[in-house]
Amino acid sequence: MLKVHRVSRLLRGYRIAAGTRNVNKLHPRDKNLEKTQTDFKLAKTSVDAGTQQVSRKANRDKGSLIAILHEKYNPHYERPDRPDLCSVNRFFNSARVRYEWSAATFLDIPGERLRQKAEENALTQASREDGSEPAPDDTRGGMRPKKRYGKTDGIPFELLNGLPEVAFLGRCNAGKSTLLNNITTEFSHVRLQEHAKASKKAGFTKTINCFNIGGRFRIVDTPGYGGKSTQEQGDMTMRYLRERQELKRCFLLVSAEQGFAATDSQVVDFLTKFGIPFEVIFTKMDKIKDISQLESVIEESGVLELPTLPQMIFLNSETNKRCPKRYGIDTLRSLILESCGLEPNVKPSKIREK
Numbered sequence: 001m002l003k004v005h006r007v008s009r010l011l012r013g014y015r016i017a018a019g020t021r022n023v024n025k026l027h028p029r030d031k032n033l034e035k036t037q038t039d040f041k042l043a044k045t046s047v048d049a050g051t052q053q054v055s056r057k058a059n060r061d062k063g064s065l066i067a068i069l070h071e072k073y074n075p076h077y078e079r080p081d082r083p084d085l086c087s088v089n090r091f092f093n094s095a096r097v098r099y100e101w102s103a104a105t106f107l108d109i110p111g112e113r114l115r116q117k118a119e120e121n122a123l124t125q126a127s128r129e130d131g132s133e134p135a136p137d138d139t140r141g142g143m144r145p146k147k148r149y150g151k152t153d154g155i156p157f158e159l160l161n162g163l164p165e166v167a168f169l170g171r172c173n174a175g176k177s178t179l180l181n182n183i184t185t186e187f188s189h190v191r192l193q194e195h196a197k198a199s200k201k202a203g204f205t206k207t208i209n210c211f212n213i214g215g216r217f218r219i220v221d222t223p224g225y226g227g228k229s230t231q232e233q234g235d236m237t238m239r240y241l242r243e244r245q246e247l248k249r250c251f252l253l254v255s256a257e258q259g260f261a262a263t264d265s266q267v268v269d270f271l272t273k274f275g276i277p278f279e280v281i282f283t284k285m286d287k288i289k290d291i292s293q294l295e296s297v298i299e300e301s302g303v304l305e306l307p308t309l310p311q312m313i314f315l316n317s318e319t320n321k322r323c324p325k326r327y328g329i330d331t332l333r334s335l336i337l338e339s340c341g342l343e344p345n346v347k348p349s350k351i352r353e354k
């Protein structure tokens with residue numbers, strides 16, 4: 001009885017998490033979904049969710065499985081409540097998304113070259129004030145560096161406004177670009193491809209691409225590592241992660257189907273070493289038939305032993321007959337706003353046309 005109660009509570013929780021639509025009045029498609037999802041077969045395993053054993057033989061729908069995984073691996077993080085999730089979804093569904101820039105090297109990012117110059121000038125100035133000799137390549141005579149900082153080298157001011165940024169990282173084909181499209185569009189795929197190109201070809205994204213979301217923050221899509229990626233792309237992404245002052249949090253995407261690779265573990269080590277805050281997102285949950293495999297992957301990854309436990313989000317950006325709904329998207333949306341220091345009820349601000 002207790003178990004039934006627990007599962008139905010989780011199911012209720014999922015429906016709340018599932019979207020902006022009226023959660024009490026299910027859409028006919030969702031009613032259909034409830035029926036079709038009952039034939040979703042699972043391995044006969046049990047989840048040790050903290051202190052309680054949750055049996056899950058067969059006939060459990062994917063929404064409740066994702067909710068179980070969420071509870072198990074995020075014991076310290078509370079799910080946002082229903083009104084907050086509705087506000088968050090309202091923000092993302094109404095915010096204008098604008099592609100802003102692509103960069104093939106770190107210094108191509110608008111403002112980074114200026115920042116570097118300013119830092120160099122400040123160093124030169126400091127060494128002069130120390131009474132030490134000016135650097136040999138300092139040919140600018142007595143020009144005060146302050147005056148140079150005021151110039152933007154023709155870069156539009158709105159690209160230098162210091163909005164908070166979050167970045168998507170992951171192996172080639174992990175689903176970064178697809179997810180970016182999904183969190184910035186409503187429930188249909190009508191506008192897919194509009195903001196970030198996704199492709200079946202691994203290594204499709206070759207530059208760091210930045211998108212302004214509702215004038216409040218930026219999402220940065222990065223080239224995947226492994227597969228067909230290049231050393232230069234890896235170096236650029238690592239430099240971006242280490243040096244970008246606007247970066248507030250990274251989201252490491254791991255395909256739930258493929259699990260952690262050695263390269264993912266190296267990225268986790270890198271982020272931990274440099275104190276870059278990150279969370280883990282398991283994508284392609286629609287393809288998962290046996291979640292006990294995914295549990296083993298998580299447990300063997302070493303992530304659970306990290307000094308700061310990252311949040312884990314389980315989601316799918318694609319839908320199919322067996323999984324006709326997108327799960328976990330709104331949990332991620334909520335976490336992105338929180339990472340950027342924004343309240344769930346934030347409203348998009350107007351983005352000026354170029």
Ligand SMILES: Nc1nc2c(ncn2[C@@H]2O[C@H](COP(=O)(O)OP(=O)(O)OP(=O)(O)O)[C@@H](O)[C@H]2O)c(=O)[nH]1
Binds near residue numbers: 202284315317
């Ligand atoms: N079934 C399923 N397929 C997905 C999902 N997310 C992405 N895909 C597919 O995975 C493939 C790769 O997606 P991308 O978004 O291009 O992956 P990426 O991480 O941006 O890849 P790179 O740009 O190469 O680093 C595409 O064919 C997507 O349709 C998902 O949640 N479920």
Ligand SMILES: [Mg+2]
Binds near residue numbers: 176224
């Ligand atoms: Mg991509």
